[in-house]
Amino acid sequence: QAGLTQPPSVSKGLRQTATLTCTGDSDNVGNQGATWLQQHQGHPPKLLLYRNNHRPSGISERFSASRSGNTASLTITGLQPEDEADYYCSAWDSGLSARVFGGGTKLTVL
Amino acid sequence: QVQLVESGGGVVQPGRSLRLSCAASGFIFNSYDFHWVRQPPGKGLEWVALISYVGSYEHYADSVKGRFTVSRDNSKNTLYLQVNSLRLEDTAVYYCARDSEMEYWGQGTLVTVSS
Numbered sequence: 358q359a360g361l362t363q364p365p366s367v368s369k370g371l372r373q374t375a376t377l378t379c380t381g382d383s384d385n386v387g388n389q390g391a392t393w394l395q396q397h398q399g400h401p402p403k404l405l406l407y408r409n410n411h412r413p414s415g416i417s418e419r420f421s422a423s424r425s426g427n428t429a430s431l432t433i434t435g436l437q438p439e440d441e442a443d444y445y446c447s448a449w450d451s452g453l454s455a456r457v458f459g460g461g462t463k464l465t466v467l
Numbered sequence: 468q469v470q471l472v473e474s475g476g477g478v479v480q481p482g483r484s485l486r487l488s489c490a491a492s493g494f495i496f497n498s499y500d501f502h503w504v505r506q507p508p509g510k511g512l513e514w515v516a517l518i519s520y521v522g523s524y525e526h527y528a529d530s531v532k533g534r535f536t537v538s539r540d541n542s543k544n545t546l547y548l549q550v551n552s553l554r555l556e557d558t559a560v561y562y563c564a565r566d567s568e569m570e571y572w573g574q575g576t577l578v579t580v581s582s
Contacts, residue, residue, distance in 0.1 A: 392568055392569065394512075394569070396512075401562055401572040401573065401574055401575055402504075402512065402562070402564075402569075402572055403572070404568065404569055404570045404571075404572075407568035407570075408568070413570055443511075445511065445512050447512075447514070447569070449567070454526050455514065455526055455527075455528055455529075456502065456504075456514035456517065456526075457514065458504075458511065458512045458513065458514055459511075460511050461511040461512070
């Protein structure tokens with residue numbers, strides 16, 4: 358099953374802003390929007406945002422998301438050391454009747 | 468609080484079977500869809516299967532279709548994944564995740580397929 362496309366790595370400085378992208382097609386990101394997950398090494402994933410920009414309780418407002426066409430973006434402002442993690446996007450693909458994931462982006466905070 | 472606890476993983480030979488379980492607590496189990504998602508060592512997340520809140524429909528990734536079966540027992544607040552005809556490439560940590568947006572995850576159970 359075709360997945361979503363994410364850059365393998367992004368590096369930004371402390372207190373800077375990082376924008377991570379996720380490209381799909383009209384059956385997934387363009388239709389249903391994207392979910393964003395954060396995963397620290399050795400831990401399960403954690404939901405950050407869903408349906409493009411809905412934030413579960415307890416998630417910092419430094420995390421926000423948007424979508425333009427078939428590309429979703431996750432923006433993290435005021436980068437902190439604890440933001441260093443792997444970030445995955447995901448969406449339901451209505452054509453495949455399957456959930457698809459991106460390959461993940463490793464965010465390094467310098 | 469919401470808790471999901473996976474179990475049933477282990478080391479198994481190719482071609483053999485396992486049944487993974489995900490015990491849920493802290494919420495009304497039969498109100499939510501559930502996913503199984505796996506993660507091979509050092510690699511990214513791969514969606515495996517989805518079951519609806521009453522078990523009326525299931526969906527599978529092509530890579531597991533015909534070999535894996537997701538089910539649930541709403542009287543026991545437990546989700547299952549029957550994994551048959553295991554292959555080396557099925558080696559992964561298997562997670563259960565609650566609801567369509569995967570808001571809650573368990574800690575995972577490791578399945579190692581090795582001869």
